[in-house]
Amino acid sequence: MTAIPGAIPKRRRKLVINRLMDRRPLDSATVDRFVERYGAPIVEGDRATFLWRGEADQVLVRHRVIGWPDPLPLRRIPDTDLWYVTAELPAGSRVEYQFEVVWGEHRQSYVNDPLNPKLAHGPFGASSVLSATGYEVPDWCRPDPEARPGELVEHVFTSKALRRDVRLWLYLPARFRTVVRYPLLIVHDGRDYLDYTTFQTVLDNLIHRGEVAEMMVAFVPAGEQRLVEYANHAPYARFVARELTPYLTDTYPLLPTPEGRTLMGSSFGGVASVSTAARYPGLFGSLFLESASLVFTDIGAEHGGGHVFDPVVRFVNAYRARPRRIVERIFMTCGMYEPLITPNRSMVTTFREAGMEVRYVESRDGHNWENWRDRLRDGLTWLHPGEQKFVYE
C-alpha cells in the first residue's frame, strides 16, 4: 500500500455487524439483543448496514441509487436467521428502499423494512427511509403554531384544450388582500405535492418567516394521461398558457408581468414546465424544476427510458439543437443518486448558454417526494424571495 505523504491514516472502528459475527456462541438471544439495541439500518460514519431477519433463500435491497449494485444482495450470517449487507453512505444522504425476499419459487417484492419505523409516502405507497449522519428533516416543513395558515380553495376548471374538467387547488396566503398583487406559481402534479411534500405547511412557514414572498399557488393534479400530457403535449401547454393562466390572472390579484409567473414540476412535471414555457416563450418568468426528466440522446434514438420517453427525447433533442431563452430564471435541483442526474447536469449548461440565469442545487437523495420537499426552500427563496430583508424588529 502506498502511503500518501502528510495524510493521517483514518482509523475506522470495526463495524458492529462484524463485532457481532465475532461473538461465540452466536445464538438467537444474542441476535435479538443486537437488533433491539441497534435497530436498522445501522449507520456508522459513512457506512450503512441493512438487516433482515427471517427464513429465506435470498434477500435483496431494492433501491434506486446509482452507484450501488442493484439489487443489493444480503448475506446470511451462518447459523442465524440474520441477513446483512453494508454499503457506503456519505454524510447528508437519504435513501428510500424496500426488500425483496425469495423462498424457492416464491418472490415477495416491495417489502418495507420491518426493523425500521421510518417511512416515506408517495403516490405508489410507502417506502422505508435510510438517513445518513447529518441528514435532518427541515424544521420549516413542520407545522409552526405561530405561522398563520393560508387557505386552499378548490376549483373545477373546464378546459377546452384538454376536453376535460380539471380540478385544482389554489393556495391563498394568510392575510390575502385584493389590493395587493401576488406572484403565481403553477405546480404540476399539484395534488401529490400537497400530499407528499407538506407544500402548504412549507408555504405558511416560509411566508411567515419573510423568506418567501406572499404568493398564490395553483396546485394542478395530473390527469389520467399524465405521461402523455406532460411530455411536450400541445393541448396541455395550451391549457396552462392560454386557459388557466389568463383565467387566474383575470380572477385574482396577480402580478401581470412574466416575472410574477412561475411553472413548477418534478420528474415528468418538469418536462411539462419546460415544454410549456418553450411553446409560449416570454409568458412565464421562471421555472422551478425538480429532477426533471429531461432525457436526451447525443446520437441515435436509444435512450433506455421506454416509449413514454420518446416524445420527451424528441423535444429535448430539438431544444438542445437550437437552445433559446424561454424564461428569465430557472431553479433546478436533482438527486445525486438518481439516473436523471446526468441529463440534469448537462441541461444546466444548455440553459445557461441560452441566456437564462440558472441556479442548480444537488442533493444526496433520489427521485422521490421527500427530496423534492427538502429543496422547496432553496427554490422558492431564490425565485420569489420574501420581505425578510425589510424587517428589523
Place this chain on the structure above:
Amino acid sequence: MRTVLLGPQRFRTTLGQVIGAVVPDGAVATVTAGWQDREGNTGELDAILGGRGRHLNLYGRLSDVLETDRRFAEAALAHRDAVDELAGIYSARLHSALESVYSVQRRRHRPDLAEAALADGVRVVRGIDRWYLETLDQLYGELQAAAPPEDSEPISRHRAEVAEALRQAAAVAIGGGHVGVLLRCLRLFDVDPPPQLPVIGWSAGAMCLTDRVVLYNDFGPRGAVGSEVWDRGLSRAPRIVALPHARRRLRLDDPMVLRVLVRRFADARCLLLDDGARVDLGPSGELPAGARVIGDDGAVHNLQEPS
C-alpha cells in the same frame, strides 16, 4: 433637536428608561406601522410608556385609504409595481458592480493599480445607488401626479388627525418592523416631526430617521447578497447609515466587504445598533463618542470623540 437612536427592543428593552430621561412628562406619539397588521398589539408598549402612548395607527390609516380611495389605491398599486421593477433592475446592476469591486479588492500584486481600480469601482457603485434614488424620486413624482394626496379626502383627513396628535405630543417614538411599510406610512401621512419635538427611533424606526435606508441580511436563505439602498428617510439623523441587528445580519468578520460598505456610503457613518445600543445625536445630528461604527479598515470601532 433631540434625536435618540436605539437598538432592537425585543431582548433588551431600554425604551422606557430613555423616554423617562428625554421627556419625563407628556404624551408620546407612537408609530408602530412597521408591525403591519399587528400594529394594534401595543400592550407591552403601553406598559413601557406608562399610559403616555398615543398611537398614530398609521398602518390602519393606510388600509383605510386603500379601501376607500380607489383612485389612490390604483395609483399606489401601479407605483408599487414600478418600484418593484426598478428595485429588480437596481439589484441586478448593483450586484454585478459589487462583484467587480470585490474581485479587484482580492488582487494584491500591484496595490497601486488595484487601489485605482477599486476607487473607480466604488464610484460606479455609488453612481448606481444615486441613479436608483433619483429614479425612485421620479416614480414618487408620477404617483403624486396620478393621485395627489391633497385631493384625497381620506388622506387629508388622516393627515390632519396625525398632525393634531403630533402637536399635542411631547415626543415621538418610532418602532421597528417592516421598514418599507413604515416609510410608506410616514410619507403618506406627512409625519416629519418638527425640530423641537424629541424623536426616539428603534431598529427600523431608527433607519427611517436617516438620509438613506439601506437593507442588508447576510444570513438569509440566499446567503450574503449585498446591501441595497431602499429609499430616502426623514434625514433627521443625517450622514448616518443605521444598521440595527448588525451582529445578527451582517458578516462583521469580513473586513473586505465592510471596507467597501464604508467607502460606498462615505461621508455617512455606518452605525451599528445592536441590542442595548443607545445613541443620542448632537444638535446637528453628530454621533456621540462611544457610538459603534465601522471604520475605514472594515473593523468595528467605538468613536473616540463626537463626529
